[in-house]
Each structure stands twice: as C-alpha cells, then as structure tokens.
Amino acid sequence: MAVDKFPVEASHIMMFARSVADDNQIYYDADYAKGTEPGTIIAPPTFAQSSAQFDPDYRLRPKVGEPWFGSGGEPTGIKRESSGGGGGGGGGLHAEQHFEYHRHIKPGDVLSATVKPGKTWEKEGKRSGKLIFSETVTEYRDQDGELVITARGVGVRTERPVDQ
Amino acid sequence: MALKASELSVGDTYTECLVEDLKRTQIVQYAGASGDYNPLHTDEVFTTEVAKYPSVFAHGMLTMGMTGRMLSNYVGDGRLTKYGVRFTSQVWPGDTLNSTATVESVEDGVVNLTVVTTNQDGNTVLSGYAAARVD
Numbered sequence: 295m296a297v298d299k300f301p302v303e304a305s306h307i308m309m310f311a312r313s314v315a316d317d318n319q320i321y322y323d324a325d326y327a328k329g330t331e332p333g334t335i336i337a338p339p340t341f342a343q344s345s346a347q348f349d350p351d352y353r354l355r356p357k358v359g360e361p362w363f364g365s366g367g368e369p370t371g372i373k374r375e376s377s378g379g380g381g382g383g384g385g386g387l388h389a390e391q392h393f394e395y396h397r398h399i400k401p402g403d404v405l406s407a408t409v410k411p412g413k414t415w416e417k418e419g420k421r422s423g424k425l426i427f428s429e430t431v432t433e434y435r436d437q438d439g440e441l442v443i444t445a446r447g448v449g450v451r452t453e454r455p456v457d458q
Numbered sequence: 459m460a461l462k463a464s465e466l467s468v469g470d471t472y473t474e475c476l477v478e479d480l481k482r483t484q485i486v487q488y489a490g491a492s493g494d495y496n497p498l499h500t501d502e503v504f505t506t507e508v509a510k511y512p513s514v515f516a517h518g519m520l521t522m523g524m525t526g527r528m529l530s531n532y533v534g535d536g537r538l539t540k541y542g543v544r545f546t547s548q549v550w551p552g553d554t555l556n557s558t559a560t561v562e563s564v565e566d567g568v569v570n571l572t573v574v575t576t577n578q579d580g581n582t583v584l585s586g587y588a589a590a591r592v593d
Binding site for chain 1: 460476477484487488490491492493494495496497500501503504507508509510511512517518519520522523524526527529530531534535536537538539540541542543544545548
C-alpha cells in the first residue's frame with residue numbers, strides 16, 4: 295500500500311506486539327530497551343504491515359460515509375451481482391509475504407511507502423478452482439530517504455472459497 | 459542475546475508454541491493493531507453466510523507475526539535481515555500452533571533458517587525462511 299506518511303509511534307508498536315502475543319519488553323519499555331543491543335524500542339518484524347493504518351484509501355477499513363461489506367442488519371452491507379465467494383468477497387487472500395530489513399524501525403521514524411506492481415500468474419488449485427496470483431513490491435523509506443524495509447507481498451484470488 | 463556462529467550447526471532447531479487455542483479476540487486485536495479489518499477475520503455472519511467459510515479465520519499476517527516472535531526470541535532483537543513466508547493453510551479459532559526454525563547454513567556472519575509453523579493436526583500453515591546476523 296502506498297503511504298505518504300507513516301509516523302511510527304511507541305504506543306502503536308506496543309499494541310501491535312500485544313496483538314501477536316509478543317511480550318518482549320523491547321517493544322514497550324524504553325528503559326529496558328536502552329540496555330539491549332538496538333538500544334531503543336524497535337518494532338516487531340512484521341510491523342511494517344500496519345502501514346495500512348496510514349493509507350487513506352485502504353480498502354479493508356470501514357470509512358465514514360462509505361458502504362462497508364461486512365455485516366450489520368444484513369450479512370453484508372454491499373449487494374454484489376455475483377457473490378459466490380470469490381475468495382471471500384474481501385478481494386482475495388494473502389499467499390506470501392517477504393521482508394528484507396535494511397535496518398529496524400523505531401519510534402520517531404516517519405516512513406513513506408511506495409508500491410510497484412510485480413508479476414501476475416495463474417494456477418489451477420485443487421481446493422479452490424483457478425488461482426490468480428499478483429505480486430507487489432513495497433519500499434519503506436525513512437525521513438532521510440534511506441531504504442528501511444523492502445517488502446514483497448503476493449495476493450491470490452480464488453474462483454471459490456477454499457475447500458476445507 | 460545474539461547467536462554465535464561458532465555454536466551453530468546445520469540442522470540445529472529452535473521451537474516455540476505460538477498460541478494455544480487461538481481466540482477470536484486475539485484476531486480482533488490483530489485487526490485493530492494492523493488496520494486490516496477484512497470481515498473474513500472478525501465477522502462471523504459475513505464469513506459464514508456471504509463468503510461461505512466455516513468460520514472467521516486468522517490473518518495470515520497474524521501467523522507470520524507470531525512466527526516472527528519465535529524468530530526474534532531465537533536470533534535476538536534487531537538481528538533479522540530477511541524473513542519471508544508462504545501461507546499454506548488457513549488458521550482457525552481454536553488452533554494451537556507450533557513453530558520451528560532450522561539452521562540451513564551459517565556463513566559470513568549470517569545464519570540462514572527455514573521456518574515452519576504447524577497446527578495441532580500437524581498440518582503446515584506457514585513455511586518460509588529467515589536470515590539473521592550472528593556473532
């Protein structure tokens with residue numbers, strides 16, 4: 295996701311670490327972190343994904359005044375011509391994620407992210423019909439323009455929900 | 459607490475239990491922190507009636523995040539240089555996940571690891587690799 299400004303804040307890192315059940319003190323205790331090798335609070339390895347919070351157009355967040363496809367009074371707030379699953383109405387599933395760390399993110403960083411589309415390919419899946427894969431490469435840079443993380447994500451759209 | 463190259467051997471493993479009996483509330487917590495509010499992960503009505511899955515399921519990135527905790531605990535804070543995964547099966551509420559890193563090679567101050575996370579049935583839900591600086 296393309297993001298102009300992703301301000302990295304200590305409380306966001308703390309909440310993110312809690313959500314992945316990681317109680318390492320380096321993610322929330324600045325005094326403790328001083329005594330560690332990084333010498334500061336750092337973000338957990340997959341934290342960059344939460345840049346979604348700062349993408350104004352992020353599709354998977356309800357927005358004021360816009361219809362939302364989750365349930366309310368009805369099972370979905372958006373009627374589609376053909377529902378049929380299609381990988382879940384959410385526009386597909388996450389197939390792969392790769393991170394290359396040039397340095398680790400810390401509170402006070404203000405990151406920006408640029409996205410380049412990558413390859414797309416198709417495969418016949420046993421459990422979900424035709425699979426369409428698409429790749430994006432996201433470069434996270436810091437306030438000085440230095441590359442911090444290179445991320446490559448692969449999404450997949452399925453013809454029908456994955457058989458269980 | 460970084461790893462020492464001299465103390466690592468190919469085939470060494472490190473394992474952690476990532477979660478026992480994954481709760482829907484933890485999935486909600488991850489949605490809130492990450493900003494990914496896809497109803498497939500938190501909205502049982504939508505997921506069963508519209509998307510036609512048996513229940514909500516975890517974000518792949520939640521599994522990757524918890525697996526990243528195992529990796530950081532093994533290689534030390536701020537030591538990872540690469541970490542990548544494929545999501546091979548969905549993770550459901552109630553699942554218990556274990557994750558193992560295995561040393562593939564140690565060269566030029568870097569350890570290369572393979573990473574596998576499995577559920578209570580022994581099925582692989584995530585497989586991938588990581589690299590980290592070692593002393």
